[in-house]
Amino acid sequence: MIKWTFFLLIITTNLCLAQSGSNTIRGQILLPDFSPTLLQRGKSYRSPNANRSAEKIRLDGLNVPSRNIYISLHPKSFQANIIQKDARITQREKTFFPNIVAITAGSTVYLLNEDEHYHNIYSLTPKARFNIGRRPPGNVYAKKITKVGVVKLGCDIHPEMGAVILSLDTPYFTKIKTDGTYSIPGLPDGEYELRVYHPSFRTHREPVTLERGKVMNKDINLKNKA
Amino acid sequence: MKTLALWTILLAFLPMGLAAQFRLDWNAWVDLELSEAQANSHYFYNQIHKDHLGWRLGFSDINLVTTAQLDSSWTVQVRAQLKRNAGQALNEFLLPAAFIQYQPRQQSWRLALGRFITPFGSFTERQHPKDRTFINIPLAYSFYQNIAAQIGFATDLGETKTEIDETVLWGTTMVYYGGYTQGLRFDWDIDEDDQWIWSLAIGNSAPNILDQAFNTENWGISTRLQYRPAYFWEQGLSFGSGSFVQNSSLFNRLPSNPQQWLLGTDWRTGIGFWELTGELISAWYRSPIYDRNTSDFEQEEVRLNSLAFSSQIRYETPFLSGLYLAYRFDIMTFSKVEDQRWDEQVTAHNLGLGYKLNRFLLLRLNYLLMDKSDRPVWEQNTFRSTLTLHF
Numbered sequence: 001m002i003k004w005t006f007f008l009l010i011i012t013t014n015l016c017l018a019q020s021g022s023n024t025i026r027g028q029i030l031l032p033d034f035s036p037t038l039l040q041r042g043k044s045y046r047s048p049n050a051n052r053s054a055e056k057i058r059l060d061g062l063n064v065p066s067r068n069i070y071i072s073l074h075p076k077s078f079q080a081n082i083i084q085k086d087a088r089i090t091q092r093e094k095t096f097f098p099n100i101v102a103i104t105a106g107s108t109v110y111l112l113n114e115d116e117h118y119h120n121i122y123s124l125t126p127k128a129r130f131n132i133g134r135r136p137p138g139n140v141y142a143k144k145i146t147k148v149g150v151v152k153l154g155c156d157i158h159p160e161m162g163a164v165i166l167s168l169d170t171p172y173f174t175k176i177k178t179d180g181t182y183s184i185p186g187l188p189d190g191e192y193e194l195r196v197y198h199p200s201f202r203t204h205r206e207p208v209t210l211e212r213g214k215v216m217n218k219d220i221n222l223k224n225k226a
Numbered sequence: 227m228k229t230l231a232l233w234t235i236l237l238a239f240l241p242m243g244l245a246a247q248f249r250l251d252w253n254a255w256v257d258l259e260l261s262e263a264q265a266n267s268h269y270f271y272n273q274i275h276k277d278h279l280g281w282r283l284g285f286s287d288i289n290l291v292t293t294a295q296l297d298s299s300w301t302v303q304v305r306a307q308l309k310r311n312a313g314q315a316l317n318e319f320l321l322p323a324a325f326i327q328y329q330p331r332q333q334s335w336r337l338a339l340g341r342f343i344t345p346f347g348s349f350t351e352r353q354h355p356k357d358r359t360f361i362n363i364p365l366a367y368s369f370y371q372n373i374a375a376q377i378g379f380a381t382d383l384g385e386t387k388t389e390i391d392e393t394v395l396w397g398t399t400m401v402y403y404g405g406y407t408q409g410l411r412f413d414w415d416i417d418e419d420d421q422w423i424w425s426l427a428i429g430n431s432a433p434n435i436l437d438q439a440f441n442t443e444n445w446g447i448s449t450r451l452q453y454r455p456a457y458f459w460e461q462g463l464s465f466g467s468g469s470f471v472q473n474s475s476l477f478n479r480l481p482s483n484p485q486q487w488l489l490g491t492d493w494r495t496g497i498g499f500w501e502l503t504g505e506l507i508s509a510w511y512r513s514p515i516y517d518r519n520t521s522d523f524e525q526e527e528v529r530l531n532s533l534a535f536s537s538q539i540r541y542e543t544p545f546l547s548g549l550y551l552a553y554r555f556d557i558m559t560f561s562k563v564e565d566q567r568w569d570e571q572v573t574a575h576n577l578g579l580g581y582k583l584n585r586f587l588l589l590r591l592n593y594l595l596m597d598k599s600d601r602p603v604w605e606q607n608t609f610r611s612t613l614t615l616h617f
Contacts, residue, residue, distance in 0.1 A: 116419045117457045118496070122547050124584055129547040133499040137457050159356060
């Protein structure tokens with residue numbers, strides 16, 4: 001009898017664990033040919049001196065366009081416990097690094113100036129408008145982001161600079177890997193909305209249901225440009 | 227001529243479009259302006275035409291800028307502009323910029339050929355309304371002095387109608403307000419941290435030239451060295467020189483071409499939510515003297531000098547992102563000329579407010595208090611506001 005009780009306890013525990021957080025979603029994000037489009041809105045009015053920064057953006061792995069993809073899962077059937085996770089954005093060589101960062105809403109983003117001259121950071125995004133003024137080299141400014149959604153940053157002194165804070169209402173998100181794949185483990189059973197964010201595309205949204213501790217393969221083809 | 231240049235550029239883009247790395251970046255902006263000015267206003271004083279002193283609402287400036295990235299080293303940039311003709315109707319079409327630029331990969335120098343922004347001074351780079359705190363342009367770039375590119379120096383040019391070839395001459399600004407010149411331009415970011423930057427342009431005009439971009443009679447250079455002594459301080463030193471004659475029926479009777487020399491320094495500093503910028507420019511001229519009574523030139527040349535100072539303070543409000551308040555003081559003085567009146571001192575106080583409504587809309591309000599010592603006090607005062615839509 002004790003043996004059977006112990007056996008049932010083990011089975012139940014395993015089942016509970018399986019249902020509460022052992023699902024995984026993984027896959028690959030496919031992009032159309034990412035060679036620059038023939039016609040696009042740019043920073044043409046700027047002096048071509050700004051070209052130098054643009055070249056650095058291309059060379060730095062943190063700012064490669066094909067890596068600016070975040071995948072997030074937004075629970076629909078239960079309330080997720082959101083843990084604040086801070087992040088940082090640095091200004092170096094008149095460029096934001098990284099130029100996209102994802103956080104959970106309510107987290108703090110540390111804004112660093114690593115250049116030898118001053119920078120400014122401002123946002124005109126509704127409900128997240130702020131201006132931190134001119135900051136000397138080495139300055140770190142902590143900014144709490146409470147808004148959920150996309151917060152766009154700029155620098156008043158160097159208008160060619162731009163960055164995005166993707167503020168999410170879910171703890172389940174990840175950035176695409178260098179090989180174009182992604183994986184989010186530890187997902188509880190439930191219904192979710194899967195979202196794929198890339199600044200050049202419309203946010204991809206798709207309902208998914210995860211249950212019984214399975215691994216779901218989900219490849220997504222981004223094609224609807226913003 | 228301009229239409230031909232535009233079509234040439236457009237046709238040049240077509241085969242380039244076949245190249246694998248070709249990309250065309252574009253931006254546009256439109257200014258909707260509401261203005262009202264006092265009785266003694268004129269375009270060459272305060273940029274308001276005397277026929278439009280009352281409340282006036284309308285589009286004042288429409289721009290399209292395109293940059294074609296031909297490959298990793300070559301770019302072509304063209305700016306097309308439709309603006310008010312001397313503050314009157316919106317019917318003046320210009321191609322202020324059209325140049326090809328070469329910048330080798332991983333190199334810190336660039337070479338441009340065509341029509342581009344002159345490197346002289348700090349204001350010329352601020353072509354976009356977003357970069358211009360005020361609607362009104364500083365005096366050094368907007369106030370017409372009594373020296374015309376067709377005839378040289380003439381007394382009271384702005385006050386007395388002087389018409390040559392059915393064109394009324396107003397004189398020239400110290401630096402062409404559009405900020406463009408034509409020829410060959412070299413830029414060099416001397417060190418990795420952009421602490422030292424040097425630019426040089428060699429072309430066929432002095433920095434004050436306004437029109438007739440390819441007049442072969444003219445030559446000119448302009449150069450600027452920028453140094454950053456501290457993280458919060460950028461200092462520029464500029465020099466410009468050249469001749470600026472333009473063709474007219476009097477061209478063959480000109481004893482010599484008018485010449486201009488410019489020396490200027492500019493600064494930009496700031497901390498927190500404050501920014502202080504300014505510029506000091508001195509101009510020297512050697513010019514023929516036009517006698518309006520005889521409609522001919524005097525035998526001797528005249529040497530003239532003018533000095534322009536401009537300083538601006540701007541405060542961005544920390545409590546409302548996108549809002550700024552600003553004040554700018556301008557003064558322009560002129561040397562004395564024996565038996566002649568070169569021009570009279572002019573001062574300008576600009577009060578400004580700007581608000582970025584969102585990423586595409588900028589609202590600016592500008593009140594100008596202007597005093598020219600030979601005119602009724604403050605009768606060039608102007609209110610201007612623009613709503614700029616930019617993409």
